[in-house]
Amino acid sequence: MAVLERYCISDFQDEVRALVARGSVGRQQRIYELKRFFDDRQWPEVEHLLNEYDYLLRGRIIDLVGAECWTND
Template sequence: MATTVKYDIAAIKEEVRQLVEKGLIDRQQPIYALCKYIPGRGWVCVELELEENDFLLRDRIIDLLSKEKWQED
């Protein structure tokens, strides 16, 4: 029995936040850059979820990071 991973928009945003914090992706890269970090079958689900939430693959990663917390120096 195969396990299906549900990619909802909140989970996608959290994954993106973690990838940015680790320095694996940059805020200015297109959302399409995420495909390197999401397994092939899952990517189709991610694309559909992004589309349903009005995101395009050419949009920037920063668009998924709607509310970032900034620490003052």
């Protein structure tokens, strides 16, 4: 995961979408599973960001990244 100086929710969501697209995490996994992609110094800032936007660590990653849009349906 890219090291972001200051996390903003849209950048964080983009990073998580990239992890989902690569298959590193699943949409149905809990948000707290993302902790393995951050070091111990970064994770508290991520937790603060998630709390600021009312995301629960026990919530699903799909709640964080939102619905996907398929162009060829």
